[in-house]
Amino acid sequence: MSDTERTRGQVYSIRGGRNGPPPDEAPRRLAAIVAADIAGYSRLMGMDEEGTHARIKRHRRELVEPTIAEHHGKLVKYTGDGFLAMFDSPVEAVRCAVVIQQSMIGRNASLPRDQHILYRIGVHLGDVIVEPDDVYGEGVNIAARLEGIANPGDVFISGGIYEQIKNKLVCAYQALGDRQVKNITDPISVYRVLPDPSALMKARKGRRVAMIALGVVMIAALGSAIGLFLWARQQLLVAYPVPPAAEVPKTAQAPPPAAPASAPPAQPAAAPIVTPPPANAPAATPKAAAVPDAPSTGANAPIAPLKLPAMVSLPGGTFVMGSNDDSSEKPTHRVTIKPFAISKFPITNQEWRQCVSARACDYAPVGNDDAPVANVSWNDAKQFVEWLSKVGQKNYRLPSEAEWEYAARGNTQTKYWWGDQFQSDMADCKGCGAAYDSTQPAKVGSFKSNPFGLHDMGGNIDQWVEDCWHKDYQGAPADGSAWIDKTCAARVIRSGSWKNGTNYVRPGSRDYYDTGVRYPTHGLRVAGPP
Amino acid sequence: MHIARMAGAVIMVLLSAAPASPQGKPAPDDAYLYFVWPQDGTVIRGGFWCRFGLRNMGVTHAGDEFPNSGHHHLLIDVNDPLDPNEAIPQDKNHLHFGAGQTEARVELPPGKHTLQLVLGDAKHFPFKPPVVSKKITVTVK
Numbered sequence: 051m052s053d054t055e056r057t058r059g060q061v062y063s064i065r066g067g068r069n070g071p072p073p074d075e076a077p078r079r080l081a082a083i084v085a086a087d088i089a090g091y092s093r094l095m096g097m098d099e100e101g102t103h104a105r106i107k108r109h110r111r112e113l114v115e116p117t118i119a120e121h122h123g124k125l126v127k128y129t130g131d132g133f134l135a136m137f138d139s140p141v142e143a144v145r146c147a148v149v150i151q152q153s154m155i156g157r158n159a160s161l162p163r164d165q166h167i168l169y170r171i172g173v174h175l176g177d178v179i180v181e182p183d184d185v186y187g188e189g190v191n192i193a194a195r196l197e198g199i200a201n202p203g204d205v206f207i208s209g210g211i212y213e214q215i216k217n218k219l220v221c222a223y224q225a226l227g228d229r230q231v232k233n234i235t236d237p238i239s240v241y242r243v244l245p246d247p248s249a250l251m252k253a254r255k256g257r258r259v260a261m262i263a264l265g266v267v268m269i270a271a272l273g274s275a276i277g278l279f280l281w282a283r284q285q286l287l288v289a290y291p292v293p294p295a296a297e298v299p300k301t302a303q304a305p306p307p308a309a310p311a312s313a314p315p316a317q318p319a320a321a322p323i324v325t326p327p328p329a330n331a332p333a334a335t336p337k338a339a340a341v342p343d344a345p346s347t348g349a350n351a352p353i354a355p356l357k358l359p360a361m362v363s364l365p366g367g368t369f370v371m372g373s374n375d376d377s378s379e380k381p382t383h384r385v386t387i388k389p390f391a392i393s394k395f396p397i398t399n400q401e402w403r404q405c406v407s408a409r410a411c412d413y414a415p416v417g418n419d420d421a422p423v424a425n426v427s428w429n430d431a432k433q434f435v436e437w438l439s440k441v442g443q444k445n446y447r448l449p450s451e452a453e454w455e456y457a458a459r460g461n462t463q464t465k466y467w468w469g470d471q472f473q474s475d476m477a478d479c480k481g482c483g484a485a486y487d488s489t490q491p492a493k494v495g496s497f498k499s500n501p502f503g504l505h506d507m508g509g510n511i512d513q514w515v516e517d518c519w520h521k522d523y524q525g526a527p528a529d530g531s532a533w534i535d536k537t538c539a540a541r542v543i544r545s546g547s548w549k550n551g552t553n554y555v556r557p558g559s560r561d562y563y564d565t566g567v568r569y570p571t572h573g574l575r576v577a578g579p580p
Numbered sequence: 581m582h583i584a585r586m587a588g589a590v591i592m593v594l595l596s597a598a599p600a601s602p603q604g605k606p607a608p609d610d611a612y613l614y615f616v617w618p619q620d621g622t623v624i625r626g627g628f629w630c631r632f633g634l635r636n637m638g639v640t641h642a643g644d645e646f647p648n649s650g651h652h653h654l655l656i657d658v659n660d661p662l663d664p665n666e667a668i669p670q671d672k673n674h675l676h677f678g679a680g681q682t683e684a685r686v687e688l689p690p691g692k693h694t695l696q697l698v699l700g701d702a703k704h705f706p707f708k709p710p711v712v713s714k715k716i717t718v719t720v721k
Binding site for chain 1: 637638639640641642643644646647648649667669670671672676677678679680682683687689703704
């Protein structure tokens with residue numbers, strides 16, 4: 051645990067730089083502690099033990115863990131019905147708490163009120179003792195007490211957190227004054243976080259609750275009325291069966307009248323788990339080589355040989371990276387690239403499906419075999435290169451941003467690789483020329499290759515690279531390596547897609563996107579050893 | 581007043597009569613998307629934090645198929661009408677917040693700019709009816 055070690059090191063130096071750790075002393079550090087639990091947990095469990103447990107586990111996997119990771123926090127542990135997390139930054143801690151609460155609103159929306167799972171969350175900034183799998187100290191206790199007094203669905207923060215975030219995170223804060231909490235000597239100033247500032251007004255009027263209750267009753271009444279009507283109609287229609295197409299969805303939406311309390315909770319229709327794993331989560335990679343993709347090759351086809359992407363080896367060299375066409379591309383700077391290889395085309399659906407068949411890639415693409423794979427997140431792309439390295443017995447990876455631009459320029463320094471003037475039919479983009487399908491990318495290699503023999507280096511499909519996003523090149527490395535920070539929420543995409551305009555086709559053009567999010571115009575190409 | 585209301589009703593009818601899109605996830609009628617900050621007409625010096633407000637719906641990650649929730653998209657200087665049957669574009673004028681962000685640091689060149697929020701579903705499609713904020717104009721000094 052590097053964080054822990056770093057803190058330890060600082061502690062020793064304060065103590066006079068003596069070598070060796072003081073025995074039996076865990077490191078202390080300042081941290082923003084988030085404590086959460088579920089309001090009415092026992093009631094929910096009493097009502098439907100298995101269903102509630104399954105839902106809570108799903109929330110942990112799909113919401114709590116990824117949200118903490120996205121906000122650079124650390125999940126310390128799960129408590130019976132809640133969790134404890136630790137953050138370096140109070141802003142991130144509160145943001146994380148707000149995102150969890152807001153996401154829960156959406157998840158509860160389709161369920162009857164008595165099945166709502168509502169978290170109570172407390173956040174406190176305090177000095178804590180960090181052990182490998184737990185944290186201790188008054189800071190933790192206070193966070194837990196704040197959680198205990200929070201209303202279901204609310205985030206309560208201490209004065210210490212409030213002072214840190216009041217000007218940074220625009221939420222409304224309702225001061226609740228100093229509160230005395232159990233087993234803590236001094237009173238704590240408590241604030242309630244209102245993610246929506248206008249809620250402050252509403253918070254003072256209690257009318258909404260009554261309105262919502264009335265609404266629920268009315269919907270239920272309407273639902274049962276429609277249900278009754280349809281039931282009666284169905285009885286009548288047995289002799290003359292006409293499919294009542296229009297009405298069916300309506301009944302499905304209305305809550306079932308008088309459902310028994312012990313019925314399993316009406317989960318939102320089994321949505322596929324599309325939240326990709328965090329970037330550094332080990333992908334479930336197979337031991338053996340790729341299993342052939344039976345559906346695409348036909349039922350009795352022989353085992354298809356592994357198809358590796360065609361690679362082009364590039365010589366090393368020095369080039370000027372960037373341009374003055376956009377502020378993100380400044381300043382132009384010299385970069386030296388070592389020899390490497392890059393795929394001749396973007397990765398195709400066919401190439402990607404081998405990874406899906408081998409159960410090493412989570413995302414199953416749609417579309418023609420020779421079209422570039424699309425709708426993949428950066429995390430998905432990493433799964434692919436990891437699998438490819440295993441089966442290809444070579445270190446395949448995403449190119450660095452510098453390598454991508456070097457390859458795209460192909461020893462030219464002009465605005466486009468073919469010159470400074472725009473020319474039609476050189477790339478696949480909106481406004482790039484006549485042969486254009488606005489609904490999908492062109493099959494790879496439909497357009498002329500650049501001087502390095504590479505296709506679609508600009509247009510057709512956006513391509514992930516390894517680098518974290520930086521808004522310009524101030525401080526960029528000059529050795530062609532990927533520019534990586536300790537954590538980064540967004541990564542660089544290059545090339546522009548068939549949906550973008552001509553400006554995005556330029557080899558210098560750059561953009562970014564959230565690491566874990568899929569978008570239909572995002573694909574990749576791979577790099578490897580020369 | 582009445583005319584405006586009727587026009588609104590007509591637009592609603594037209595929208596609901598549009599051909600069914602692959603997405604078109606329903607949004608509650610009272611869903612309200614707005615800018616907490618800046619407000620229409622704000623004059624700003626340099627970069628700023630843009631804060632997104634949403635009522636009666638929840639914010640979630642892109643890819644999460646939960647009813648009544650979506651993620652924010654910030655449209656900067658976009659004049660093209662929103663296509664309800666297509667994913668919200670992704671480029672330098674359409675910023676996506678698929679990690680569930682409710683605020684963003686925005687840096688714009690000096691001059692007048694328009695800002696508008698659009699809520700997108702799991703696959704970045706607009707809801708039906710579309711959940712969009714008022715288009716506001718800010719001036720960057």
